[in-house]
Amino acid sequence: MKQSRGSLYLLTGFILGLGLGLIYSLFIQPVNYTDIAPSMLDAAAKDRYRALIAIAYNADQDLVRARARLALLNDDDPFRALAEQAQRWLAEGKSEEEARALGLLAASLAQAQATILAPPTSNIPATLPVEAETSSLTATDTTVPPTPNSEGIVAPAEGVNPNPTPLINPSPSPQVTPTIALRLQLSKRESVCDPTRGQSLIQVYTWDANGAEVPGVELVINWQGGENHFFTGLKPEMGAGYADFSMTPGITYTLRLASGGEPVMNLSTPACTTSSGEKYWGNWVLEFSPP
Amino acid sequence: MLGRWIRFFFAIAIGAAAGLAYGWLLAPTKQVNTQPENLRIDYRSDVVLMVAEAYHADHNLASAITRIALLGNAQPANTIQQAILFAERQGYSDIDLQMMHELLAAVEELTPLITTPVP
Numbered sequence: 001m002k003q004s005r006g007s008l009y010l011l012t013g014f015i016l017g018l019g020l021g022l023i024y025s026l027f028i029q030p031v032n033y034t035d036i037a038p039s040m041l042d043a044a045a046k047d048r049y050r051a052l053i054a055i056a057y058n059a060d061q062d063l064v065r066a067r068a069r070l071a072l073l074n075d076d077d078p079f080r081a082l083a084e085q086a087q088r089w090l091a092e093g094k095s096e097e098e099a100r101a102l103g104l105l106a107a108s109l110a111q112a113q114a115t116i117l118a119p120p121t122s123n124i125p126a127t128l129p130v131e132a133e134t135s136s137l138t139a140t141d142t143t144v145p146p147t148p149n150s151e152g153i154v155a156p157a158e159g160v161n162p163n164p165t166p167l168i169n170p171s172p173s174p175q176v177t178p179t180i181a182l183r184l185q186l187s188k189r190e191s192v193c194d195p196t197r198g199q200s201l202i203q204v205y206t207w208d209a210n211g212a213e214v215p216g217v218e219l220v221i222n223w224q225g226g227e228n229h230f231f232t233g234l235k236p237e238m239g240a241g242y243a244d245f246s247m248t249p250g251i252t253y254t255l256r257l258a259s260g261g262e263p264v265m266n267l268s269t270p271a272c273t274t275s276s277g278e279k280y281w282g283n284w285v286l287e288f289s290p291p
Numbered sequence: 292m293l294g295r296w297i298r299f300f301f302a303i304a305i306g307a308a309a310g311l312a313y314g315w316l317l318a319p320t321k322q323v324n325t326q327p328e329n330l331r332i333d334y335r336s337d338v339v340l341m342v343a344e345a346y347h348a349d350h351n352l353a354s355a356i357t358r359i360a361l362l363g364n365a366q367p368a369n370t371i372q373q374a375i376l377f378a379e380r381q382g383y384s385d386i387d388l389q390m391m392h393e394l395l396a397a398v399e400e401l402t403p404l405i406t407t408p409v410p
Contacts, residue, residue, distance in 0.1 A: 010299065017309070021306060021311040021314065030314070035332070036325060
């Protein structure tokens, strides 16, 4: 019994010290990181960093560089992160220029991905120099910023990063076909009844003169007392030129391209009926292509 | 009795050391200052380059200064100059350096850089 009491006070002391140490190191004087990487930024700062990447991409159209920069943020899915942020910023009324840049970069990523994945076809020309893009990025390490020197070699800061350096050649820069300037007009307007869909949508498809889908087209939808902007290409699983907007029954919408053109008026939820007489709301399918 | 107290405080010290090691080394809390101003110099330089690329395209100095402020409250010209020094040391391409100098010139025109006289 006496022996047991002897070890117990030591254990008590250890636990007391451990608790004090934890409180001090976790709450009173937590680790203060300096010289951090972009992946360690908090969510809001990552958003600002991502927007800056999009703005820079908008300026230089260098998709390789934009991708390398996005990789620094360690997003699980960079495309989704961009697309979600673009939608969120538009909804929150933040800088429209930055939201648009985010949408365009997301669309360019989607387009590049679609070009890589698509089987070769005879009538759709490849618009992206994918070879240049993939061959110039020769390493996947993402711990250094993607700024290359004149030889195209990224060098880490002196004495701070022992990691292997990826080789990134900034030129030639892959150019994404500027899609915003493309003149498009409504070529098809159709109400579709599909009972399998859970919600009533305005589905927009955009095509260029070669029949290729056009990502990054900004669409403006208005209704009484409201307006929203959205872009094609933010749902790559539906196609690079696809966008949709969820309608509320009883509201009439007007949709137009942000670049101009005739507005598509009187879009309200079409009433549909199943074979058993059950009613449900249908969709609008709108297709835009060059005149 | 005194030896017992010494051993007790020694146990506290070992416990405290273990707690500090856990909190600072093994599992540092995420409640840290993860702001862009703490980015490493190479990433900071890349941020400046991104701003310079945007400025080169739109010549919107107000936007550029707002974006540079992402890197902290230091004078924008100082921040850009540090980035340029790093970029020159690391051998950024001429085009990139040119854009950064262009941004620096525009910012300095607005807010002349205060330099400390060297004795």
